Amino acid sequence: MDVFNSISEIRQSRWADPTLSWGLVPTMGYLHQGHLSLVQKARTENDRVMATIFVNPTQFAEGEDLSSYPRSLKRDLDLLKEAGCDVVFVPQDSEIYPDGFQTAVSVNVITKQLEGASRPTHFGGVATVVTKLFNIAQPTNAYFGQKDAQQTIVLKQLVEDLNFNLNLVICPTVREADGLAMSSRNAYLSKDERNQAHVLFQALTEGKNLILKGEKNAAEVRHLMKKLIEQQPLAKIDYVSVANGRSLEELETIEDGEVLLSTAVYFGNTRLIDNIPLSL
Amino acid sequence: MDVFNSISEIRQSRWADPTLSWGLVPTMGYLHQGHLSLVQKARTENDRVMATIFVNPTQFAEGEDLSSYPRSLKRDLDLLKEAGCDVVFVPQDSEIYPDGFQTAVSVNVITKQLEGASRPTHFGGVATVVTKLFNIAQPTNAYFGQKDAQQTIVLKQLVEDLNFNLNLVICPTVREADGLAMSSRNAYLSKDERNQAHVLFQALTEGKNLILKGEKNAAEVRHLMKKLIEQQPLAKIDYVSVANGRSLEELETIEDGEVLLSTAVYFGNTRLIDNIPLSL
Numbered sequence: 001m002d003v004f005n006s007i008s009e010i011r012q013s014r015w016a017d018p019t020l021s022w023g024l025v026p027t028m029g030y031l032h033q034g035h036l037s038l039v040q041k042a043r044t045e046n047d048r049v050m051a052t053i054f055v056n057p058t059q060f061a062e063g064e065d066l067s068s069y070p071r072s073l074k075r076d077l078d079l080l081k082e083a084g085c086d087v088v089f090v091p092q093d094s095e096i097y098p099d100g101f102q103t104a105v106s107v108n109v110i111t112k113q114l115e116g117a118s119r120p121t122h123f124g125g126v127a128t129v130v131t132k133l134f135n136i137a138q139p140t141n142a143y144f145g146q147k148d149a150q151q152t153i154v155l156k157q158l159v160e161d162l163n164f165n166l167n168l169v170i171c172p173t174v175r176e177a178d179g180l181a182m183s184s185r186n187a188y189l190s191k192d193e194r195n196q197a198h199v200l201f202q203a204l205t206e207g208k209n210l211i212l213k214g215e216k217n218a219a220e221v222r223h224l225m226k227k228l229i230e231q232q233p234l235a236k237i238d239y240v241s242v243a244n245g246r247s248l249e250e251l252e253t254i255e256d257g258e259v260l261l262s263t264a265v266y267f268g269n270t271r272l273i274d275n276i277p278l279s280l
Numbered sequence: 281m282d283v284f285n286s287i288s289e290i291r292q293s294r295w296a297d298p299t300l301s302w303g304l305v306p307t308m309g310y311l312h313q314g315h316l317s318l319v320q321k322a323r324t325e326n327d328r329v330m331a332t333i334f335v336n337p338t339q340f341a342e343g344e345d346l347s348s349y350p351r352s353l354k355r356d357l358d359l360l361k362e363a364g365c366d367v368v369f370v371p372q373d374s375e376i377y378p379d380g381f382q383t384a385v386s387v388n389v390i391t392k393q394l395e396g397a398s399r400p401t402h403f404g405g406v407a408t409v410v411t412k413l414f415n416i417a418q419p420t421n422a423y424f425g426q427k428d429a430q431q432t433i434v435l436k437q438l439v440e441d442l443n444f445n446l447n448l449v450i451c452p453t454v455r456e457a458d459g460l461a462m463s464s465r466n467a468y469l470s471k472d473e474r475n476q477a478h479v480l481f482q483a484l485t486e487g488k489n490l491i492l493k494g495e496k497n498a499a500e501v502r503h504l505m506k507k508l509i510e511q512q513p514l515a516k517i518d519y520v521s522v523a524n525g526r527s528l529e530e531l532e533t534i535e536d537g538e539v540l541l542s543t544a545v546y547f548g549n550t551r552l553i554d555n556i557p558l559s560l
Contacts, residue, residue: 001372007443011445018298019298019299098440099390102388102389102390103385103437103438104386105383105385105442106386107382108382108384109380115322117441131442132443133443135444135445136443136445138445157380157382158383159380161382162385162412163287163416164415165291165416192346221388280464
């Protein structure tokens with residue numbers, strides 16, 4: 001497995017044989033089984049697999065956890081090698097944002113709700129860095145996790161609107177035994193917080209079950225989910241959403257089509273997100 | 281020569297043999313010898329040459345000449361074929377901006393002066409459509425004319441900042457016998473306006489000569505150029521600039537390095553631009 005810090009080395013490796021297909025797995029490191037499931041999926045669908053490890057500063061706002069975001073490069077590289085990765089791109093900030101950098105990519109409608117409402121500069125940072133990573137790696141297929149539901153929708157729009165010549169592959173959320181979605185941020189949780197954090201998935205699952213039983217009133221579903229989350233004394237709700245799965249607009253009445261149940265919950269300073277997409 | 285309206289046909293043609301190099305010449309049609317010089321240059325440097333003809337609505341502001349912009353598709357295709365073009369992409373607006381389109385690319389510093397000051401939404405439209413055309417055509421080399429000096433600087437920044445895997449090739453301005461820079465917009469000029477329009481290049485040339493004689497005071501150079509342009513009764517100056525050729529900031533003192541002399545002048549409703557770049 002090759003580990004490269006520079007864009008020029010990545011280019012050389014990527015285009016050594018232009019007939020090969022490449023799968024790209026962009027990450028911020030501190031890898032867990034969710035990331036590795038993306039690498040494993042990419043491994044089965046491409047001649048070559050590239051992962052990137054870059055904690056992108058522009059998708060963190062002032063006061064968020066950029067400086068404390070967990071890092072474990074040596075362990076990450078061991079895990080990537082074991083999962084069958086061929087090339088890892090580990091750039092310094094200055095390789096991605098050199099002096100004079102002044103360009104931004106923005107997806108402007110479906111970024112206003114949910115995560116975008118709580119983190120208004122987040123998706124601009126994501127769209128810009130993913131555009132760069134797509135142009136650096138020029139993958140045939142790019143792999144992202146369903147865990148970041150709105151991100152997957154924003155990136156689908158980005159790929160469609162800017163005509164990237166690649167397939168987005170969205171892989172299922174990988175969960176701990178109690179249902180907690182795997183996330184690098186789970187490392188921040190105290191033991192008590194960790195014991196209560198399964199409530200996100202529990203609430204989403206109960207909301208899903210209510211809908212599958214025939215509930216059409218989205219407010220009822222949100223109410224049930226909120227009530228469940230509030231039973232955990234350390235949980236503080238940021239949002240609970242029952243939205244159209246394409247536009248991300250909050251639903252009044254649940255109709256056939258794509259529906260996204262999602263939530264963001266604070267435990268102390270740690271902000272966890274989770275979701276369940278439904279096709280009705 | 282193949283003429284395609286759809287992105288999928290372009291992709292199929294572009295990637296039929298991934299080992300070939302491709303030159304891209306993006307245009308808004310109504311071709312003149314300036315455009316054809318780009319095609320001819322691309323012809324000598326690539327296995328395949330693609331031109332695009334698309335009058336991009338997003339780079340025109342309200343009240344500009346989008347609806348009157350001259351069009352001559354049949355003649356354009358004849359000229360492109362003669363110049364050795366292999367593939368022409370002629371999309372409808374809806375192929376480039378389908379319903380739900382919501383993504384923007386912006387270069388945010390060097391777009392504030394000169395053309396960007398007079399046309400504040402222009403370069404956002406240019407950066408977005410060029411990003412799309414780069415991703416659609418995925419060229420090895422992309423050709424633009426020096427006539428649009430600020431555009432060439434904005435696109436260099438775009439390619440660098442978003443890591444497009446291509447070379448930008450900037451080709452010299454092609455001029456009429458009296459020095460007028462070739463432009464599709466010259467077709468708007470009345471006979472009297474046309475007779476006076478050579479003054480842009482005349483003023484830029486006199487400005488250049490003053491600098492080459494040793495003038496260090498940029499205000500003196502601007503003053504000379506303005507005086508010359510104002511001698512033409514139909515000319516109305518938008519701007520006359522002596523700027524740093526990289527940052528595009530107006531100079532007080534002319535020092536060694538890149539200097540850009542540029543001007544925008546109205547003749548009636550027709551806005552003409554021209555420039556001379558200097559390396560001192």
